[in-house]
Amino acid sequence: MVKNRQGKMLAVQVYGQSDAPVVMFSNSLGTDHQMWQLQVKALEAHYKVVTYDSRGHGQSDVISSSTLQNLGEDVIDILDALDIEKAHFCGISMGGMIALWLGIYQPSRFKSITVANSAAKIWTSEGWNARAASVEANGLADLVTSTHTRWFSDAFDYQHNALAQQTIQSLADTQAQGYANACRALATADLREQIADIAIATLMIAGSADPVTTVADAEFMQQKIAGSQLVVLDASHLSNIEQADEFSQKLIKFIQYTQ
Known part of the structure; x- marks a missing residue:
């Protein structure tokens, strides 16, 4: 457990x-560090791998009044606690x-960032607050019963996949309050103007079948961030699970390129 700058506890795992060079993984809304277990297995022979449960998720504390900045600062607090100067994120x-956010505001702490199935602005403020x-x-x-339609494509047999x-x-x-707090953080998160400042x-x-954060969202970011790369996988929103091997291979190739 790592104490963040607000005095709250974050659950962290090191493999x-x-x-070796450090690769750090950050989970999606409503999941925990275990979603990365196949990537951990793919990388741990040659890297130091750090995972964690985002605040309000897994074993980490629920923290009220959370913002995207708070979520980013949690990462820096974990790196500081582990005495890690730089990481791939x-x-x-x-x-x-x-x-x-880290690429914009804390670039000196990272060798690279990988932005998977995401966007500079996800959904609407009204939708997240509701x-x-x-x-x-x-x-x-209610969300649990329908989540597979957003997370996995119809072509993926999620029912017979243990990690899914x-x-x-x-x-x-x-915890419902942890999830709700994260929704409110996303409601106010809009980096569409700032991402052009990313220089690492x-x-x-992106996932070709992702209905949440689309290929167009990824293309927008690639156009804004000079020198950035884009890979599209045949998957929906949780592409690291649906196409685990290809996801890991593309990530490793990118990390090796940026060493």
């Missing part, structure tokens, strides 16, 4: 090689927005 969906209020009032049950099932269960296990190596990974 792999102690003296990969975030998906909400974690992808965290990656963008969802937050609904979850606070009614819990997450585990990830859906992580949504069911997420950046990879976008």
Whole structure:
């Protein structure tokens, strides 16, 4: 457990090689660090791999009045606690927005950022605030029953994929207030103007069947961020699970290119 600058506890996991380059992963809304287990297995032989549960998710504390800046500062607090000067950072969906924020405001701490299945502005403020209020009032049950339609494509047999099932269960296990707080953070998060300031190596990974953060969203970011790369996988929103091997291969190739 790592204490952040607000005195709250964040659950952090470290794998792999102690003296190797660091790769850090950030989960999506309503999931936890376990969604990255196949990427951890792919990287741990040659890298030091850090995962964590975003505030209000998994074993990390629920923290009120959260913003995208708070989510980004949590990452810096984890790096400081682990005495890590620089890392490669990969975030998906909400974690992808965290990656963008870090690339804008904390570039000296990162060798590269990978922005997977994300956007500089996700959905609408009204939509996020309404969802937050609904979850606070009614819990997450309704979202859990329909989540597979957003997270996985019709071509993916999520029902017989152990990690997919585990990830859906992580949504069911997420504390409603933690989820609602993250929704409100996303409601105010809009980096469409600032991402042009990103000057570190950046990879976008998009899913061709993603209804949440589309290929067009990724193309917009690529056009704004000089020198950035874009990979499109045959997947929906959680492309790191639906196309785990290809996701890991593209990420490793990018990291090796930026060493």
